[in-house]
Amino acid sequence: MNPENSAEIISYLDQSETVKARFAKIRQRDVILEVRNLGKRFRSPQGEVDALRGINFNVHRREFICVIGPSGCGKSTLARILAGLDQHTSGEALLDGKPITGPGQDRGMVFQGYSLFPWLTVKKNVMFGPLMNGRGDAESDALLWLELVGLEKFADAYPHQLSGGMRQRVAIARALVNQPRILLMDEPFGALDAQTRAKMQAHLIDIWRNVDVTVLFITHDLDEAIYLADRILVLKAHPGEVQEIIEVPVPRPRSPGQFNSPEFRATKTRLAELIHPEPEPMPEDEQAVKPHLIRFTDVTDNVE
Amino acid sequence: MTSQGFGASIDSDARKRTLLAIGSFLLPLLVWCLVSYVPFIWHPKIEVTVPGGVDYFQVGMLVDKAQFEDEAAYTRQHNLALPAGIPANPIYLPAPHEVAQAFYTGFTQAPVQKDAPWLHESLWHSIQIIFWGFAISSIIGVPLGILAGTYAGVGRLTEPFIEFFRYLPAPAFGALAVAILGIYDGPKIAIIVIGTLFQQVLIVANTTRKLEATIIEAARTLGTRGFRLITRVVVPGILPDLYRDQRILLGWAWTYLIVAELIGTSSGITWYITQQARYQHFDTVYAAIMIIGIIGFGTDLILARLGRRLFPWDRAQDRR
Numbered sequence: 001m002n003p004e005n006s007a008e009i010i011s012y013l014d015q016s017e018t019v020k021a022r023f024a025k026i027r028q029r030d031v032i033l034e035v036r037n038l039g040k041r042f043r044s045p046q047g048e049v050d051a052l053r054g055i056n057f058n059v060h061r062r063e064f065i066c067v068i069g070p071s072g073c074g075k076s077t078l079a080r081i082l083a084g085l086d087q088h089t090s091g092e093a094l095l096d097g098k099p100i101t102g103p104g105q106d107r108g109m110v111f112q113g114y115s116l117f118p119w120l121t122v123k124k125n126v127m128f129g130p131l132m133n134g135r136g137d138a139e140s141d142a143l144l145w146l147e148l149v150g151l152e153k154f155a156d157a158y159p160h161q162l163s164g165g166m167r168q169r170v171a172i173a174r175a176l177v178n179q180p181r182i183l184l185m186d187e188p189f190g191a192l193d194a195q196t197r198a199k200m201q202a203h204l205i206d207i208w209r210n211v212d213v214t215v216l217f218i219t220h221d222l223d224e225a226i227y228l229a230d231r232i233l234v235l236k237a238h239p240g241e242v243q244e245i246i247e248v249p250v251p252r253p254r255s256p257g258q259f260n261s262p263e264f265r266a267t268k269t270r271l272a273e274l275i276h277p278e279p280e281p282m283p284e285d286e287q288a289v290k291p292h293l294i295r296f297t298d299v300t301d302n303v304e
Numbered sequence: 305m306t307s308q309g310f311g312a313s314i315d316s317d318a319r320k321r322t323l324l325a326i327g328s329f330l331l332p333l334l335v336w337c338l339v340s341y342v343p344f345i346w347h348p349k350i351e352v353t354v355p356g357g358v359d360y361f362q363v364g365m366l367v368d369k370a371q372f373e374d375e376a377a378y379t380r381q382h383n384l385a386l387p388a389g390i391p392a393n394p395i396y397l398p399a400p401h402e403v404a405q406a407f408y409t410g411f412t413q414a415p416v417q418k419d420a421p422w423l424h425e426s427l428w429h430s431i432q433i434i435f436w437g438f439a440i441s442s443i444i445g446v447p448l449g450i451l452a453g454t455y456a457g458v459g460r461l462t463e464p465f466i467e468f469f470r471y472l473p474a475p476a477f478g479a480l481a482v483a484i485l486g487i488y489d490g491p492k493i494a495i496i497v498i499g500t501l502f503q504q505v506l507i508v509a510n511t512t513r514k515l516e517a518t519i520i521e522a523a524r525t526l527g528t529r530g531f532r533l534i535t536r537v538v539v540p541g542i543l544p545d546l547y548r549d550q551r552i553l554l555g556w557a558w559t560y561l562i563v564a565e566l567i568g569t570s571s572g573i574t575w576y577i578t579q580q581a582r583y584q585h586f587d588t589v590y591a592a593i594m595i596i597g598i599i600g601f602g603t604d605l606i607l608a609r610l611g612r613r614l615f616p617w618d619r620a621q622d623r624r
Contacts, residue, residue, distance in 0.1 A: 085521050105527040115522035118617045119540045129526040132536070158617040171522075178526060 012267040015249045023247055026060050026230060032181055032214050033059040033082070037091035040077055040240075050239030051077045055091070057233055057245060059182070059214055066217045066229035070275055074240030075218045079186045082216065083109045095181060105133055108175030108213075112187040114167050116159040122146065122170050123155040129178040145173040148207065165196040172207065182214045189224070198256065201227055205254060222271045226264055227254055234274045243274050333400065340399035347391035357384025366392055398587040406587035407594070416583065423576060423592060430561060430572035431599070433489060437496025437564070438557045442550065445504030452505060453512025454538055463509065466502050474499035474560055478567040487568035495567060499560035504553050511545045512538060544611065544618035551607050558600050 015023070038055040041048055051074040059065050067075045080086040082093055084103035093100045095107065116125050123142050130138035146152045149169040159167055168188055175183055189197045201224060208215055219225050225232050232246040249263040258264050339346050350372040355361035357379040367375075372389060379386055393399075398406075410423035421429070452459040474495050481491030481498075515538060523537040539546075565574035573592055580588040611618075 083521075083525050085524065103524040103527070107525065109522070109525040111518050111522060113516070113518045115516075115518040117519060117523075117537070117541070119543065119615070120617075128523070132523075132527045132532070160617060160619055174522075174526070 010262040010266045012246060012249060012263070012270040014263075014266075015247065016251060016263075019247075019249050019251050022252065023230075026063055029060040029062065031058045032061045032063075032096060033216070034094040034097075035082075035091070036094070038078075038081065038088050038093055039090035040074065040081060040086065041089045052081075052088070053239040053241050055240070055242055057242065059216065062208075062212065062214055064208060064215045064217065064228055064230045065233060066219055066225040066231075067233045067235060068219055068222065068225045068271065068275065069235030069240070069243075070237050071220065072240075073235040073237040075220075075235055076186055077240070078235075079109070079184045079216065079218050082182075083107055083184050085109075105129065105178045106181045108178055108180035108183045110168065110171045110175050110183065110185045110188040112190045114159065114164075114171075116167055116170055116174070118159050121156050121158055122151060122162070125159065125170055126174045126177050129174060133178065141177050142173075145177045146170075148176075148211075149173045149203070163196070164192050165200055168192070168200060169203070172204070176207070176211060176213065180213065182216060185215065185217045187218050187220065190219075197224075202256075204228065222268050222275070223259060225271070226250060226267050227256075227259070232267075232271070234271065236274075246270065336400055339397070340393060343391045347393055349392045349394055350389035351392035352387060352389045354386075354388035356387030357382070358387050361387055366395060395584055396586050398590060402587040403590045403594070406585070407591040410588060410591055416585075417579070420579065421576065423588075423595070426571075426573045426576035426592075427595065427599070430565065430574070430596075433492050433564065433572060434496065434554075434557055434561055436489075437493045437560075438500060438554055440493065441497045441500040441504055441553075441557070445501045446508055446546070446550075449505045449508025450512050450534065450538060450542070453509035453515075454534060459509055463506065466505050470502035470506065475563040475567075478563070482568050489571075491567050492564040492571070495564035496557050496560045499564075500553055500557050503556065504549075507549050507553065508546060511542050511549055514545070515541045544615040547607075547611050547615070551604055551611075554607075555600060555604065558596070561596075 035055055035057050038052060039050065040052040041050050043049075055078065057065075067078060069075050077086060081088045082095075082100060084100055084107065100107075117128065120128065123139070123146065126142035126145055127138040130136060130141055143152060143155065146155055149172055151166060151169055151173070154162060154166065159170065162170065171188070172183075189200050192200060204215075205228065207213075215228075217225075217228055219228075226248055227250075229248050232248060234243045234246060235241065236243045246267065248267055250258055250261060250267065251263075348369060349366045350369055352361045352363060352365045352367065352372075355363065358375045361367070361375070367389075369391075372387070376387055378384075415422060448462065452462050477498050478491065478495060481494040485491045485494055519541055520533065520537055523533060528537060561572070562574050565572045570578065573596060577589050577592045580586075580592065
């Protein structure tokens, strides 16, 4: 039997001994974030809609959790509730046992869009949090964290002078300088090109490895979720509910070389099943669009 | 290919733009020169140089062409001395060099009437009116606009009324302003405030609303709360746009100046202009009107330049 075939048999539930031991170790750590029966309901023109319903999960200290789901599953809403930017309508979310009621410096957030303050230099952007909270030597802290993301040379540049990837590095440094308990990242690399994105993923893992921080990472990219996460929280849409919490069987340390490993592919197959089930019926307004192609070029002028 | 062409032509583009900008001023000037200096273009009048046998003609008098022809024919018939004249424009269209001269003498020679203010004195008075009107309007309008744009409640409480009030023409309050504030500078400043303030609140509120929501959210997750959200995030975030709004609104204030200065005792540049027009010194009238344009346009150019200095992060200004 060749290795190709044996790979197909592996299930995403099969974990090697080291991976099992790793998860056992994670479970022994303190629970940092506790989400109990969390729900978010809002009013829309179509009536009441459940953006999130009955969400339950725990996050352990220094765990890397990815949240994945189809568009409209409320994964961004979940991150915003945890950040304190949105209010949930039922259940509770506890950080270190204290309920989350509003934004606070114990939770850092990195947004998809460029959220840097355009009027401040890179260094002052990073100093913003410490200054707001009147804590310590803001400048030396900022320079330290800029060094960690490799941007100390750009300390005096303005955000618009940086590339997309560099701006997200600054955003990460700016969130981390507050030394949050948990770092919430809402599709932070969604707007980056594939190459920059891969670099940023590797960089994020490096940071997470060296900094005492727990990460909750929202994404819609299956590869990204598997590559980064210890566990993946799979949401489904309408209403947003937890479908499954997957323990990623891919061993650490991770590298892009693992994208083709059997564990990786098994997990990806499972995720694809969960996220893209049987095709849903098209919405009516989509059905109304029927392209009627007319030949606008010479009949003999064929391209294929 | 084309994109390369665009990139290479940035320098010559800038040169071309400057040339066209200068051209936009030279073109009207050229038309004015043509009408003034080429005798067969327009020139509907005849300036009498020799009265001849026409008893009411005087040297330097302007008469209609047809009238001059009639009188010339009459003198020819009756064998009187023939009048002579050269084509001329009406008195209300002085030639460029006359206006240029009036411009100069406006600053160097005392006005013809005794006790009348000099051009620069009138102008200085007008500038003070504008300054105080705009300053008072801004002190109220900018903070109110920012509050209305930041807090939906404040916006809903104030904006409908302001929206209504801004349709009331500011000059309509002239008589009322005089009754309340007297006849001197008070009502004039009030008219400029009324004309500017209500637009200002709405424009600033709108600018504030356009600030990226993510920026405010990011600041909140970093621990910014309450009033500091306004002073440390909203205000710096909208500052370049606010500055641009203020530049536009300052132009607005100038347009209310002329009306404002006619209220109560007329004063300032408006008084100067009406007074000069009364004595048919139209060259001086043009010079005074032009100086308003020069001051307005000049301040705006300087403020635009200054803005580029003040807000190095603002990319909207690079595009100009």
